[in-house]
Amino acid sequence: MSRRPRTVFRPLDGLLLLDKRAGVSSNQALQRVRHLFRAAKGGHTGSLDPLATGLLPICFGEATKIAGLLLGARKAYRTTAVLGVTTDTDDADGQPLREREVPTVDDAAIEAALAPLRGAIVQRAPIYSALKQGGEPLYAKARRGEAIEAPEREVMVHALDLLERQGPRLTLEVECGSGTYVRSLVRDLGESLGCGAHVEVLRRLWVDPFRAPRMYTLEQLQGIVETGGEPALDDCLLPIEAGLAEFPSVQLDAPQAVRFGRGNPAQPEAGPAGPIELVAVYEREGRVLGLGQLDAAGMVHPRRLFTWATQLPGS
Structure with a gap:
């Protein structure tokens, strides 16, 4: 073989x-x-x-x-929620826990249930998730059958909209911040409607930038x-x-780029005024050298350097 x-x-x-x-x-x-x-x-x-x-x-x-x-970064998803059935994972990969009759609801009722799930909300994570408790992912504990108290935390939901309804299936589009679980949004929507729900389909559309x-x-x-x-x-x-396109940036001339690459504060020749907690630092030719912190005096202090920044001519 x-x-x-x-x-x-x-x-x-x-x-x-x-x-x-x-x-x-x-x-x-x-x-x-x-x-x-x-x-x-x-x-x-x-x-x-x-x-x-x-x-x-x-x-x-x-x-x-x-x-x-x-x-x-900010992210967007499209998901299909199935009303009437809850599962242990809050999605179609899990085992059904409970089945309930789906009430007759119109778009206004669904909007009323969606509204509290927008903005800065406190969300309980799914039991089957990668969040760690005692140094171990929750899903590992759940698979062993351990009793788990899933943590609650504040997350940001910038947009949550109904796109389509077909029987018990709702197509939703979500725009949210880091740490938001779409499965939890769907679970909580189902509970608000009185019938439970789980995610059947989930697709991530984009991630900033x-x-x-x-x-x-x-x-x-x-x-x-x-x-x-x-x-x-x-x-x-x-x-x-490309991954740093939306970050504020400063530009260094050749001597200052060498200083920055040696781990020293440098004086930008172009860029915004400080203080700014995190900026992308570029050389004149347009290559990023690393990430820095811009102080009120206009000096940029190295936070993280890319390898080539330490290998510039004159370093």
């Missing part, structure tokens, strides 16, 4: 906008893509449920240094590498700068 050849990894920097398919975890999707690109280092920017599809930004190499920023993302499925990427080889595959990557 022949073994698959062992992947020889390579240094690779950039961002991939993956269209995750249903049925795989975010980590499984990451590992498959990482092996396809032969990227030595990779990470994703916030888990999508196995049931979910859509945008999962993948960071390779130095781009992993901004993964946390993308994780905290990628509002109109060009996404690639794993199958598309495999086809690209088979027909065009690795150079064609690498053309699917976005530069790290």
Whole structure:
């Protein structure tokens, strides 16, 4: 029996906008893509449920240094909620817990149930979630049958709108901040309507700053590498700068870029006035050097450097 050849990894920097398919975890999707690109280092920017599809930004190499920023970004989803059935996972992958009759509701009644779920709300996370309790994910405890008190936390729901109704199925669009569980929104909507509900379909549409993302499925990427080889595959990557497009930025001339790359405060030649907690720092040629903090005196202090910032001529 022949073994698959062992992947020889390579240094690779950039961002991939993956269209995750249903049925795989975010980590499984990451590992498959990482092996396809032969990227030595990779990470994703916030888990999508196995049931979910859509945008999962993948960071390779130095781009992993901004993964946390993308994780905290604003996001949008489209979901199909099924009224009348609750499950232990709050989605269709779980076991049914209770079935109730779906009342006759009109759009006005649904809007009245949606309204309290908008804005800054306190939300209880699903029992089956990646949130950790005592250093262990809640889903691991739930699978062992342990009694769990899922935590509550404040989240931001910028928009929550009904798009379509077909029998017990409601199509909703959600725009929210970091840490919001669409499964919890659907669960709470169902309880407000008196019949319970669970997520049947979930798709992430965008993540800031990628509002109109060009996404690639794993199958598309495999086809690209088979027909065009690795150079064609690498053309699917976005530069790290694309992930920082919405951050305030400052520009350094060559001597100040060297200072910044050595870990010292530097004087920008262009950019906004401080103080600003986090800015993207660029050299004149347009390449990002790292992230910094801009003080009231106009000096930018290094917070996180990309490798090439420490290797500039004159460093």
